[in-house]
Each structure stands twice: as C-alpha cells, then as structure tokens.
Amino acid sequence: MSVTKTYEEINEKIKKGKVVVVTAEEVIDIAAKEGIKKAAAKVDVVTTGTFGPMCSSGAFLNFGHSKPKIKMQKVWLNGIPAYGGIAAVDAYIGATEVAEDDPCNKVHPGSFSYGGGHVIEDLVAGKPIQLETTAYGTDCYPRRKLETTITIDDLNNALLFNPRNAYQNYNVGINTTKKTIYTYMGVLKPNMCNANYSSAGQLSPLMNDPYYRTIGIGTRIFLAGGTGYVAWHGTQHSPSEERTEKGVPTGGAGTLAVMGDLKQMNSGFLRGVSILGYGASLAVGVGIPIPILNEEILEFTTVRDEEIFAPVVDYGTSYPNAEPGNLGLVSYAQLKSGKITINGKEVKTAPISSYPKARQIAETLKQWILNGKFYLTQPAQLLPSVEDDIKIKPLVIK
Amino acid sequence: MTVSKKVVLRFDAKIVDQPIMYSLIKDYGLIPNILKAEINPHKQGYLVLELSGENQKYAEGMEYLNSLGISVDALDEKVVWLEDRCMQCGVCTGLCPTQALSMNRPSMEVSFDGEKCIVCEMCLKSCPAKAVELRF
Numbered sequence: 001m002s003v004t005k006t007y008e009e010i011n012e013k014i015k016k017g018k019v020v021v022v023t024a025e026e027v028i029d030i031a032a033k034e035g036i037k038k039a040a041a042k043v044d045v046v047t048t049g050t051f052g053p054m055c056s057s058g059a060f061l062n063f064g065h066s067k068p069k070i071k072m073q074k075v076w077l078n079g080i081p082a083y084g085g086i087a088a089v090d091a092y093i094g095a096t097e098v099a100e101d102d103p104c105n106k107v108h109p110g111s112f113s114y115g116g117g118h119v120i121e122d123l124v125a126g127k128p129i130q131l132e133t134t135a136y137g138t139d140c141y142p143r144r145k146l147e148t149t150i151t152i153d154d155l156n157n158a159l160l161f162n163p164r165n166a167y168q169n170y171n172v173g174i175n176t177t178k179k180t181i182y183t184y185m186g187v188l189k190p191n192m193c194n195a196n197y198s199s200a201g202q203l204s205p206l207m208n209d210p211y212y213r214t215i216g217i218g219t220r221i222f223l224a225g226g227t228g229y230v231a232w233h234g235t236q237h238s239p240s241e242e243r244t245e246k247g248v249p250t251g252g253a254g255t256l257a258v259m260g261d262l263k264q265m266n267s268g269f270l271r272g273v274s275i276l277g278y279g280a281s282l283a284v285g286v287g288i289p290i291p292i293l294n295e296e297i298l299e300f301t302t303v304r305d306e307e308i309f310a311p312v313v314d315y316g317t318s319y320p321n322a323e324p325g326n327l328g329l330v331s332y333a334q335l336k337s338g339k340i341t342i343n344g345k346e347v348k349t350a351p352i353s354s355y356p357k358a359r360q361i362a363e364t365l366k367q368w369i370l371n372g373k374f375y376l377t378q379p380a381q382l383l384p385s386v387e388d389d390i391k392i393k394p395l396v397i398k
Numbered sequence: 399m400t401v402s403k404k405v406v407l408r409f410d411a412k413i414v415d416q417p418i419m420y421s422l423i424k425d426y427g428l429i430p431n432i433l434k435a436e437i438n439p440h441k442q443g444y445l446v447l448e449l450s451g452e453n454q455k456y457a458e459g460m461e462y463l464n465s466l467g468i469s470v471d472a473l474d475e476k477v478v479w480l481e482d483r484c485m486q487c488g489v490c491t492g493l494c495p496t497q498a499l500s501m502n503r504p505s506m507e508v509s510f511d512g513e514k515c516i517v518c519e520m521c522l523k524s525c526p527a528k529a530v531e532l533r534f
Binding site: 051052053109111113186187189194195196271273274275276281283336337338348349350351352353354355356357 | 489492
C-alpha cells in the first residue's frame with residue numbers, strides 16, 4: 001500500500017509530540033538507507049532553508065498619527081526614501097532604495113553603504129530610526145512637515161512583504177570580457193577568472209517541491225526568524241522552464257511572494273547588504289516545511305546537489321543585452337567544490353547565498369515543529385505550475 | 399639564509415621615472431611580488447610588495463633604496479574579519495588571491511587566516527555585509 005498522509009494527520013502528530021521532522025539534507029541519507037517507501041512512512045515533514053540577497057523585498061510600515069495629523073506624502077527613514085503614495089501614515093520601504101544624495105555609481109564602482117535593506121535591518125535590531133516626512137496640507141491632514149525618531153516598537157504595523165523571494169534556481173554569473181564587472185552576482189573578474197552562484201541547492205525550498213505540490217498561498221513558513229506566509233506566487237514566477245528528469249528546473253523558474261510580521265524577525269536572518277557597483281539590498285532567510293503527503297513528495301525532497309544544475313551566464317555580454325544562451329550547465333556539487341570547468345578552463349567559484357545559514361534555518365524550523373510551536377497549513381490555492389503554461393514576457397519598446 | 403618581508407615603499411615624484419624594480423632584481427637578486435601600486439608621472443607614489451632574497455643582498459637592496467630617498471616601512475595595515483558581522487556567504491573567497499579567506503568544506507563556513515593576508519583589500523570592498531575592516 002502506498003503512503004498517504006493529510007495535513008490534519010501531520011498536525012495531530014505535532015500536537016502529540018510524535019511528529020518526525022528532518023531537514024532536506026538529512027532526508028537524503030534516510031531515503032538512501034531505507035528506501036523511498038519506508039522513508040515516506042517514517043518522515044512527516046522535511047524542512048528546507050535558504051538565505052541570500054533577495055532584492056525584491058521591503059516592508060509596509062504604519063507610523064500612527066501625529067497631532068495635528070499629516071498625510072505623509074513623502075517619507076524618509078534615515079535619509080532613505082520610502083514610498084508614501086498609499087494611505088496617510090503608511091509607507092513602503094524597499095530594500096534597494098538609496099538616499100537621493102547617494103553618489104551611486106558616479107565614482108564607479110559605488111559602495112552603496114546604506115540603503116533600504118539597512119533601514120529594515122536597523123528597524124529589526126531595535127535601533128532608533130530618523131523619520132522625516134512632508135505632505136501638502138488638507139483639511140483633514142493639515143500638517144505639512146515633521147521630523148522625529150522612531151523604533152520598531154513605536155510602529156502600529158511593520159509588515160515585511162517581499163514580492164519576489166526564494167528563486168527556485170539561479171544563474172551562475174561569469175565574465176568573458178577583458179575587464180572586471182560589478183554585478184548583483186558580485187565582482188566578476190575578466191577572462192572567466194571567477195564565477196558566483198546563489199542558491200542553497202539541495203536545501204532550497206522550491207528545489208524540494210519542484211512542481212509546487214505542497215507550497216501555495218497560505219503556506220506558513222519561517223521568514224527571517226519569525227513566522228510568515230506565502231502570499232502569492234512571486235513576480236516573474238516561471239514554472240515552464242526546462243527541467244531535469246526529476247523535475248528540477250535548470251534555470252530561475254519558480255518564485256514566492258512572502259509576508260510576515262517584521263516585529264517577530266531577527267537581524268541574524270534579515271541583513272542589509274551593499275553590493276559593490278550594483279546597489280543596496282536585503283539578505284532574507286526563508287524556510288519552508290514540506291509535508292510528506294505521499295511517496296512522490298518524499299522522493300522530490302531527496303534531491304541532491306549532484307542532481308541540480310544551474311546555467312553559467314555571461315554577465316559581461318549576453319545577460320545585460322538580454323541575449324539568450326549560456327556557457328553550459330554545472331551542478332551545485334561542482335559549484336560547492338570551489339571550482340568548475342568552463343570551455344576547458346578551471347574557474348574558481350564562490351556563493352553569494354549562505355549555505356550555513358540555510359542549514360541553520362532548516363534546523364530551526366525543524367525544532368519549532370518538533371517542539372509544537374509551528375503547525376503546517378494547507379494552501380488555500382497551489383501556485384501556478386507547469387500545466388499553467390506561464391510565459392514571462394520581455395518588455396517591448398514601442 | 400633568505401628573508402621575505404611585506405613592505406611599503408614610498409617615493410618622491412622625482413624618482414618615479416627610475417627602474418627601481420629592475421635594479422632590485424638584477425643587481426640584488428631580490429624577488430619582488432607587487433601587491434599594490436600607485437605610481438603616476440610627476441607624483442609621489444607607493445608600492446606594497448613582498449620582497450624576498452638572500453639576507454646580505456636584501457640588506458644591500460634596502461641600502462640602495464635608502465640612497466634614493468625611498469622610505470621602506472613594514473606593512474602594518476591589517477585586515478580584520480568581523481565574525482559577528484559575517485553572514486557566511488563566502489563571496490569574498492572567490493576574490494581573495496591568497497586564500498586567507500576560505501571556505502571549509504563541506505560545512506561551507508567562512509574562515510580567515512590573517513597570516514596569509516596580503517591586505518589587497520578586495521574583501522573590504524566586496525563584502526556585502528561589511529564584515530571586514532582595515533586596521534592600522
């Protein structure tokens with residue numbers, strides 16, 4: 001008989017302290033020793049994790065009303081502009097925003113030492129943040145200007161809302177040109193001297209549920225040290241990418257829009273980052289539990305770095321010019337070894353995402369579930385998958 | 399006996415046009431490994447290098463540099479890795495030329511060996527978490 005479990009059954013086991021939870025690393029050995037069927041019967045939840053710069057991130061904040069009231073049309077936090085074009089005293093601070101007087105890349109490569117991601121890290125760390133805001137006056141919101149200091153505790157709401165996180169897979173950045181380039185994939189030296197990658201591979205959430213059979217809208221997740229939820233499929237979610245026999249895409253593919261209460265988070269898993277010559281961003285930690293509803297789902301979670309491939313993309317030529325093609329596929333096992341071979345040349349590799357943090361996230365989530373602090377949710381709706389035939393369109397300039 | 403030291407040579411605009419490295423190699427048999435240089439016509443400049451050679455020749459080479467009015471100082475800038483700030487990504491390890499910053503496999507944790515550091519400052523500029531500092 002094949003194994004089937006329901007969300008309710010798994011949650012009941014969590015409640016009774018009888019749940020079996022392992023990480024996406026641990027499940028590999030268990031399945032190898034005991035076989036898929038036995039492993040699926042034994043294991044109830046597999047936890048995953050990823051930690052890396054995720055530029056499409058930011059936070060909705062509500063500051064409360066001053067006396068007299070102000071509309072907060074323009075908002076700055078520690079000098080970084082936040083978007084105020086929503087209701088009075090709400091604003092969205094985006095991870096990649098920089099100060100209006102930031103020199104950016106005027107002296108190339110710019111350092112981008114403080115941006116929206118850093119404001120979010122400082123908020124989470126409980127540091128005081130300088131708030132400046134201006135507005136046109138109205139009869140209901142007469143004040144035109146204010147300056148004060150706030151901390152996260154002063155805010156009525158602080159909602160991390162990231163429209164595109166946890167990319168299923170990602171490019172490996174390389175540079176075939178004759179000069180150093182500064183990209184969101186890091187500093188890429190000329191003549192393919194180094195290559196950077198950004199994925200937790202076998203530990204990464206969407207690598208372990210490649211067709212999104214369990215992860216969907218309403219899935220409760222680990223988000224930057226707190227509990228969060230999958231809100232929607234992420235922007236540029238592209239399930240119809242090429243896949244290996246085991247279903248793992250060999251390029252970007254799926255993404256998640258996630259949200260959670262910033263007040264629960266901790267700056268160990270939410271870090272402002274400065275990417276030389278590129279910009280500011282936010283490194284986010286995401287961990288997703290995968291309920292082992294059947295053998296097939298268990299088998300997906302046994303994916304290993306050797307079986308996951310990423311395209312090596314030239315960020316010196318084809319990437320900026322939106323030209324298709326790559327210099328070949330390499331496995332995460334090769335990438336993690338520290339060197340790959342491209343066109344016969346040995347190239348040094350380095351990650352932009354943190355594998356130790358990914359492991360720490362999967363382990364933390366595992367402990368939360370084992371200790372009955374975290375229950376699984378059945379998605380209200382699954383994410384679009386291969387059968388939905390989504391095509392990501394380029395922007396056509398008319 | 400041989401000697402190998404990391405030094406900073408600072409020189410005046412007047413001698414920028416002299417082939418100092420050539421003399422150090424040819425006349426004193428010293429092996430310079432240039433780590434960093436700022437040399438421009440008609441301007442004072444500096445060279446950070448690892449200089450090695452036979453003891454006696456090394457001393458003579460130093461005398462030669464002094465005779466030209468070049469100051470030779472031990473390299474005492476130091477890169478400090480702030481483990482608490484480090485977010486353990488490892489992007490620095492792809493740029494560090496001496497593997498002073500390296501990844502332990504299979505844990506993929508970053509570690510720093512100050513002995514191997516040549517203070518090229520690549521990590522300083524490229525660390526996204528600003529977890530590297532320069533101290534004098």
